[in-house]
Amino acid sequence: MSLNIPETILGEIRAQGEAAYPYEAAGLLLGRAAGGQKSAEAILSLANAREADAQHNRYLLSPQDVLQGEAEAAKRGLDVIGVFHSHPDHPARPSEFDREHALPWFAYIITSVMRGQAAESTAWLLAEDRARFLEEEIVTA
Amino acid sequence: MATIRIPTPLRPYAGGQSEVAVSGLTVGAALADLTQRFPPLKQHLYTDTGELRSFVNVFLNQNDVRELGGVDTPLTEADRLMIVPSIAGG
Numbered sequence: 001m002s003l004n005i006p007e008t009i010l011g012e013i014r015a016q017g018e019a020a021y022p023y024e025a026a027g028l029l030l031g032r033a034a035g036g037q038k039s040a041e042a043i044l045s046l047a048n049a050r051e052a053d054a055q056h057n058r059y060l061l062s063p064q065d066v067l068q069g070e071a072e073a074a075k076r077g078l079d080v081i082g083v084f085h086s087h088p089d090h091p092a093r094p095s096e097f098d099r100e101h102a103l104p105w106f107a108y109i110i111t112s113v114m115r116g117q118a119a120e121s122t123a124w125l126l127a128e129d130r131a132r133f134l135e136e137e138i139v140t141a
Numbered sequence: 142m143a144t145i146r147i148p149t150p151l152r153p154y155a156g157g158q159s160e161v162a163v164s165g166l167t168v169g170a171a172l173a174d175l176t177q178r179f180p181p182l183k184q185h186l187y188t189d190t191g192e193l194r195s196f197v198n199v200f201l202n203q204n205d206v207r208e209l210g211g212v213d214t215p216l217t218e219a220d221r222l223m224i225v226p227s228i229a230g231g
Contacts, residue, residue, distance in 0.1 A: 023229060026228070026230075050229075050231075054230055054231075057227070057231045058230075058231035059229065059230060059231055060227060060228070060229045061227065061228040061229070062227060063198040063200070063225040063226065063227050065206070066225055066226060066228055067223075067226065070149070071147075079149055080149055080214075081149075083228050083230075085230055085231070094230075095230070095231060096231055097229075097230060097231050098230040098231065100210070101195075101196050101228075101229040101230050102154075102229070102230065103148075103150040103151070103185065103196075103226055104150055104151070104153070104154070104185055105149070105150040105151075105152075106150045108230075129184075131186060
């Protein structure tokens with residue numbers, strides 16, 4: 001399984017993580033999905049709706065923002081195909097909290113931001129039984 | 142019958158449909174009808190103890206049902222439900 005994403009878009013995601021540091025950045029991946037293959041074409045950064053003292057390791061995109069994000073995607077002729085968020089000073093590996101709150105089918109991009117600098121970016125898909133994530137290859141162009 | 146809008150990530154579990162007609166006199170009954178017709182949806186909407194997952198929000202005609210009567214909120218045939226996930230993690 002892989003996720004296609006232009007270098008420029010991945011760069012934007014990583015820059016969002018650096019800008020939000022030491023807090024978590026988060027937003028939506030917009031793109032297209034065909035035959036199980038997802039291709040990102042844009043991102044939509046959204047406000048982290050968690051309380052301020054939790055934002056260093058938690059993010060929340062409100063249902064209202066998610067609805068607006070879907071409307072924006074539709075306006076651009078795209079779908080919401082996933083979510084990006086950052087892990088300040090933590091590895092780019094999904095946490096148990098990530099797993100508990102994940103939706104199936106979505107591509108989840110996680111970027112580790114170490115001392116303010118974007119490090120590894122990884123992509124994940126929730127397994128069908130919700131028991132774990134499956135890592136996807138990020139294919140840039 | 143009322144209709145339920147299915148969010149994109151759950152559509153593969155609802156036969157690929159974005160809108161599903163459901164029967165039921167309440168929000169809870171409509172959701173039960175939905176998961177009875179599409180059993181794979183259930184684990185993504187409900188916890189093991191049968192409660193709606195915290196990130197699953199249900200809107201009735203633009204109103205969050207938590208601000209109405211919750212799953213006991215009555216439905217009419219003209220009503221449109223939307224399942225809108227909060228997206229969370231960390």
